[in-house]
Structure formats: C-alpha cells, structure tokens
Amino acid sequence: MHEHGGNLDLAQQRFGGRVEDWIDLSTGINRLSYPVGEVSMRAWSALPSRSEIETLHQAAQHAYRTSAPVVAMGGAQAAIQLLPQLAPRGQARILTPTYNEYAPVLSAAGWEVEEVSELDALAGAALAIVVNPNNPDGRCYAPKDLLALLPRVGRLVIDESFADAVPHLSLTSEALRPGLLILRSFGKFYGLAGLRLGFALGDATDIVKLAAMSGPWPVSGAAIAIGRRALLDDAWAEATSARLARESVGLDAMVQSQDWRLVGGTPLFRLYEMPDALAAQEKLAGAQIWSRIFARKPNWLRLGLPGSETEWSRLAEVLAR
Amino acid sequence: MHEHGGNLDLAQQRFGGRVEDWIDLSTGINRLSYPVGEVSMRAWSALPSRSEIETLHQAAQHAYRTSAPVVAMGGAQAAIQLLPQLAPRGQARILTPTYNEYAPVLSAAGWEVEEVSELDALAGAALAIVVNPNNPDGRCYAPKDLLALLPRVGRLVIDESFADAVPHLSLTSEALRPGLLILRSFGKFYGLAGLRLGFALGDATDIVKLAAMSGPWPVSGAAIAIGRRALLDDAWAEATSARLARESVGLDAMVQSQDWRLVGGTPLFRLYEMPDALAAQEKLAGAQIWSRIFARKPNWLRLGLPGSETEWSRLAEVLAR
Numbered sequence: 001m002h003e004h005g006g007n008l009d010l011a012q013q014r015f016g017g018r019v020e021d022w023i024d025l026s027t028g029i030n031r032l033s034y035p036v037g038e039v040s041m042r043a044w045s046a047l048p049s050r051s052e053i054e055t056l057h058q059a060a061q062h063a064y065r066t067s068a069p070v071v072a073m074g075g076a077q078a079a080i081q082l083l084p085q086l087a088p089r090g091q092a093r094i095l096t097p098t099y100n101e102y103a104p105v106l107s108a109a110g111w112e113v114e115e116v117s118e119l120d121a122l123a124g125a126a127l128a129i130v131v132n133p134n135n136p137d138g139r140c141y142a143p144k145d146l147l148a149l150l151p152r153v154g155r156l157v158i159d160e161s162f163a164d165a166v167p168h169l170s171l172t173s174e175a176l177r178p179g180l181l182i183l184r185s186f187g188k189f190y191g192l193a194g195l196r197l198g199f200a201l202g203d204a205t206d207i208v209k210l211a212a213m214s215g216p217w218p219v220s221g222a223a224i225a226i227g228r229r230a231l232l233d234d235a236w237a238e239a240t241s242a243r244l245a246r247e248s249v250g251l252d253a254m255v256q257s258q259d260w261r262l263v264g265g266t267p268l269f270r271l272y273e274m275p276d277a278l279a280a281q282e283k284l285a286g287a288q289i290w291s292r293i294f295a296r297k298p299n300w301l302r303l304g305l306p307g308s309e310t311e312w313s314r315l316a317e318v319l320a321r
Numbered sequence: 322m323h324e325h326g327g328n329l330d331l332a333q334q335r336f337g338g339r340v341e342d343w344i345d346l347s348t349g350i351n352r353l354s355y356p357v358g359e360v361s362m363r364a365w366s367a368l369p370s371r372s373e374i375e376t377l378h379q380a381a382q383h384a385y386r387t388s389a390p391v392v393a394m395g396g397a398q399a400a401i402q403l404l405p406q407l408a409p410r411g412q413a414r415i416l417t418p419t420y421n422e423y424a425p426v427l428s429a430a431g432w433e434v435e436e437v438s439e440l441d442a443l444a445g446a447a448l449a450i451v452v453n454p455n456n457p458d459g460r461c462y463a464p465k466d467l468l469a470l471l472p473r474v475g476r477l478v479i480d481e482s483f484a485d486a487v488p489h490l491s492l493t494s495e496a497l498r499p500g501l502l503i504l505r506s507f508g509k510f511y512g513l514a515g516l517r518l519g520f521a522l523g524d525a526t527d528i529v530k531l532a533a534m535s536g537p538w539p540v541s542g543a544a545i546a547i548g549r550r551a552l553l554d555d556a557w558a559e560a561t562s563a564r565l566a567r568e569s570v571g572l573d574a575m576v577q578s579q580d581w582r583l584v585g586g587t588p589l590f591r592l593y594e595m596p597d598a599l600a601a602q603e604k605l606a607g608a609q610i611w612s613r614i615f616a617r618k619p620n621w622l623r624l625g626l627p628g629s630e631t632e633w634s635r636l637a638e639v640l641a642r
Contacts (some may be wrong), residue, residue: 002537004537005368006370009370009373022361024367027368029366029367033365036360036362039353043355045350045513046327046329046345046514047348047514048515049327049330050328050330053629072596074538074540074541079640080536081534081536101537108533170345187368192367193366193538194363194364194367194543195365195541195542195543196395196538196540214402216516217395217396217517220515222516223541296511302642
C-alpha cells in the first residue's frame with residue numbers, strides 16, 4: 001500500500017489514543033458530512049437494480065452539470081484501477097507531484113510511466129493524467145488550457161476529486177469530447193469517503209467499457225440512496241462550498257503564527273511548507289490531531305479543515321503552544 | 322447487462338406495483354437478513370484503514386475456517402471481474418450451466434472460453450471455473466474430486482457463493498494450495514447483497530495480486546463493520562443454516578401440488594422444471610412474487626425462499642389458485 005492520508009491506525013500506533021479521540025486532518029475529506037439519514041432495508045438487502053443505478057447516474061449529471069455518459073464506481077480510486085485496461089498499453093505521462101496511485105497502478109499493468117512537471121510536457125502521451133485542482137499542492141489548470149491539450153494526447157484523464165467546491169475549474173460539461181475522461185470523487189466534498197462512491201464521465205465508448213469492467217453492481221445500495229439524495233441537494237452543496245471557501249482561508253490565517261508558508265490548496269485542504277514537517281506533525285499529534293506529511297517532501301505538511309467549533313479550538317490551542 | 326435475478330425493475334415494468342409490494346424470490350438472497358444495527362459515523366465518513374480491513378479479513382478466516390490469505394472485495398462479482406487479469410490469457414473452461422457472468426467477462430478480455438458439462442472435461446484448461454454448489458441447478462461436487470482436478474488445470478476457481486449453508490462442500494481450508502482460488506459471497510447467506518461484499522481466498526501470490534488490482538479501499542466502511550460482526554456470529558450462522566435447510570425442503574413440499582419437478586437446489590434456492598416456466602412466472606407475478614426464469618431453458622424456474630410467515634402464506638395462496 002502506498003502512502004496515504006487517513007491512516008489513523010498509524011497515528012494510533014505511534015501516539016496512542018482511541019480512534020474517536022483523533023481529529024483526522026490528514027485527508028481532504030470534509031469533516032461536516034452530508035447527513036446520512038435512514039438507509040432502507042431494501043438498500044441493504046437487495047442487489048441494486050439497473051433503474052436504481054440509473055437514478056444515481058442522473059443525480060451525478062445534475063450535480064456535475066453535464067449530459068455526458070457517466071458510470072458510478074466504488075470511489076474515483078476504482079476508476080483509477082481500471083485505467084490501464086481502457087486502452088492498449090503505451091506511454092502514460094502524469095503531471096506531478098500529485099496523487100500517488102496513478103504511477104504504480106499504470107506501471108504494474110505494464111505501462112511506461114513518465115512523470116512531468118508542466119502541462120505542455122504531457123503532449124504526445126498515449127495517456128495523460130492531470131489532477132485539477134491538484135492534490136496536494138492545489139495547483140489549478142484553466143479549462144481552456146486542458147481543452148487545448150486534448151487533441152495533442154491519446155487520452156486525457158482529468159481527476160476532479162477536489163473540484164466540487166471550485167466548479168468553474170471543472171470540465172464535466174465537456175466530458176462528451178472523445179479522448180476526455182473525467183473522474184469525480186463523491187466522498188471528499190460530501191464527507192462520506194467510507195461509502196466508496198465516485199464517477200467517471202466521458203464519451204459513450206469509454207463509459208460503456210468502464211461500466212463493463214466494473215460489473216453489474218459496482219456500488220452499494222447505501223451509496224445509491226445516499227449519493228442520489230446528496231447529489232440532488234443544491235442548497236447543501238452551495239452552502240458547503242461557501243463555508244469551505246471561508247474556512248480554508250481561515251485556516252491559513254490561523255497558522256500565520258507558525259513558520260509555515262502556504263504552498264497552495266483547495267477549499268478542502270491546504271499545503272504548507274515549513275522547516276521540519278515531521279516535527280510539526282508530531283506537535284499536532286500531541287493534541288491528537290493527525291496531519292499528512294510526504295516522504296519525498298520533508299518540508300510539506302497538508303492539513304484538512306477541522307469540522308466543529310471544538311475541533312477548530314483544539315487546533316488553535318495546539319498551534320498556540 | 323446479462324440476465325440476472327433481482328431485476329425487480331423489470332417485474333414492476335411488466336406487472337406494476339411498488340418495489341416494496343413485491344416478494345423477490347428471483348435470487349438466492351436470504352430474505353431474513355443479518356441485523357444491520359447501527360453504523361458508526363466514522364464508518365460512513367472515513368476511508369477504511371488498513372487495520373480495519375485486516376479485522377474483516379480475520380473475521381472471514383474465522384467464518385470460512387481457514388488460515389489462507391484472503392482479500393475483501395465489492396462482492397464475489399468484483400473478483401470475477403478481475404479473473405482475466407490474474408494470469409496470462411489462455412483457454413478457460415467453465416462447468417455449465419452456471420452463473421452467467423464468467424463467460425462474458427473472460428471473453429471480453431480476450432480469453433478463449435469453452436463451456437463443458439462434466440468436471441473431467443475441465444482438465445487441461447489454463448483456467449477452470451466450478452460453482453459449488455452450482456447455481457442454478459444446485460449440483461454439488463465433492464471436495465476430493467475438485468482437489469484431484471487441481472493438478473490437471475492451470476488455475477482452479479471455485480465459486481462458493483452458495484456454500485455457507487453447506488460448509489462440508491467448501492474447500493476454503495485448502496485454499497492455500499497453489500492454483501486454487503475460492504470465491505465467497507457475503508450478501509447471499511447474510512441477506513445483505515446491497516452491501517457489496519465478497520472475498521477471494523487463495524495462495525499469497527494470487528491474493529496479493531487481487532488486492533493490488535482492487536486498490537487500497539475496495540469495500541465500504543459499512544461493509545467492514547457489518548461484515549465483521551456477521552462473520553463472527555457463529556450462533557446466527559448455525560441457526561440460519563438449520564432454518565434454510567428445513568425451509569428449502571418445505572418449499573419443495575409446498576410446490577408438490579404443481580406440475581413442477583425439483584431439478585436441484587441449495588438451502589438458499591430451488592430449481593424446478595415445468596411445462597411452461599414463463600406461465601408459472603406470470604402466475605406468481607400476479608401475486609407480486611418475482612421468480613427467475615432462463616432464456617435458454619424455457620422449462621426452468623428458480624425460486625428463492627420466502628422470509629416471513631406472511632411471505633410464505635402469500636406464496637402458498639397463489640400456488641393454490
């Protein structure tokens with residue numbers, strides 16, 4: 001398993017405490033989750049029907065403002081796992097630093113993988129991967145620049161796992177263009193990563209292929225019921241986007257007392273540069289607040305946003321020490 | 322999508338009624354589900370940790386009485402989807418008639434697929450598939466015969482999706498043998514198919530490969546929490562096995578008034594042969610009881626077991642008409 005946030009078991013092993021004592025800011029998962037509500041007995045017991053899955057797809061098209069074909073999967077990660085089988089093996093280029101699952105998944109399946117650091121360097125690749133906005137540094141790419149790149153690559157995958165709160169960056173409305181494939185995560189913005197739900201949007205050929213590879217029941221009944229309700233709830237999404245925009249800037253203000261510099265971020269997480277990220281992680285862990293550091297970038301620490309007032313206070317307190 | 326049970330949307334389209342009015346006997350899913358109980362907020366919101374997934378694997382080893390490596394997936398179907406990538410393409414042979422996803426999944430990935438009707442005819446295949454007990458006809462294969470076949474095939478996949486209530490048929494205790502791969506469904510016996518949970522058990526090489534292809538978070542937090550509890554509950558499993566054994570025979574007795582002949586079955590479903598299965602399906606559908614018929618076998622009708630007393634009465638009533 002590669003290095004990921006959300007590894008609270010590691011935090012517990014090293015610093016003790018019960019899972020429920022920890023404030024996990026090691027991911028970009030919204031800590032004020034969409035209300036789960038009641039899950040019907042049928043959602044637990046029955047195989048999801050075609051029409052139930054179809055209503056989920058329609059809700060995703062609504063939330064992502066597109067009429068492009070869509071397929072639900074067990075998280076954006078599930079789509080990443082299938083990417084190597086979507087086209088004949090060739091050269092993949094990944095705009096890095098970024099989410100660290102693309103390179104190993106493609107390499108393991110026999111793709112030649114090259115990591116590049118500029119958008120233009122993706123041109124010529126059979127498969128080009130861009131995470132927009134990027135994780136962990138929040139770097140953003142203008143939709144028009146991505147569309148200009150599209151004819152210069154075999155297939156362009158844009159991972160919009162963190163785009164919900166910045167919809168102007170999204171290319172879902174263009175997902176019908178051949179060669180363009182958009183991945184969306186449900187769990188991060190809606191704060192329900194344990195539900196395992198994500199989507200791929202693209203032209204019919206790719207989506208039919210991904211759907212066939214995912215099998216007839218790729219997501220749970222609970223994911224369909226809760227996901228559909230959440231994706232149709234425009235009021236919640238708007239209020240949440242506004243809150244995250246406000247509070248992410250608030251987090252930057254709160255850490256100004258530290259010798260930390262903002263590298264970038266999204267409304268769901270911030271990346272700070274500092275002299276010793278491991279020391280900062282340990283300081284936060286002393287107050288049972290878990291953060292994300294990066295083996296290859298010893299000066300980087302990524303922080304998600306606290307949820308409740310109590311969580312914000314606990315963070316303020318440890319930072320003031 | 323291939324022909325499957327559980328397609329209540331089709332039943333509704335053709336015969337009307339609300340989903341909740343129907344008694345769905347078109348699958349082999351236990352209608353008296355394991356109690357779901359409360360799902361913690363953390364299970365919904367957080368990414369499952371390595372150690373949480375590990376506890377689920379241990380619970381599966383307990384329930385399936387084995388120390389063999391195991392990997393959790395989104396249903397036995399999720400493992401089927403990965404089979405084509407487990408080994409270099411070659412000839413697959415499937416013992417048929419059986420569950421109709423193996424052939425198309427393997428064919429779509431470029432495998433040469435041959436359907437055979439006797440166990441011995443599997444010998445020589447690179448990949449051999451046996452469902453034991455078999456769906457839909459309940460045919461059973463003795464563990465010793467399967468083990469004798471093992472050295473004569475490249476890889477032997479035994480789908481034990483319906484083996485929970487007939488554990489003497491299971492080869493999970495032998496799953497460590499190289500070349501043997503056992504698939505287990507969680508949702509059928511525990512009546513929680515909407516949870517999307519299943520397992521593959523085998524030697525470390527295969528299981529590590531399947532785990533890598535499934536990605537770091539292959540199942541939901543709810544699947545881990547509920548699955549673990551259920552798989553450790555020996556008392557429930559024993560009582561349920563006893564009830565299903567009793568009631569499946571009770572179903573055979575109940576249909577004796579019809580011109581139906583028992584072909585075979587498992588404690589979770591029965592397959593009956595009759596002059597006109599479509600007419601029988603329509604008769605049952607008139608009482609909003611859904612059953613499974615087979616395009617290629619117009620004389621076959623498969624029935625799952627009703628759950629509550631009310632459901633048994635409704636079935637008895639329509640059969641008496």
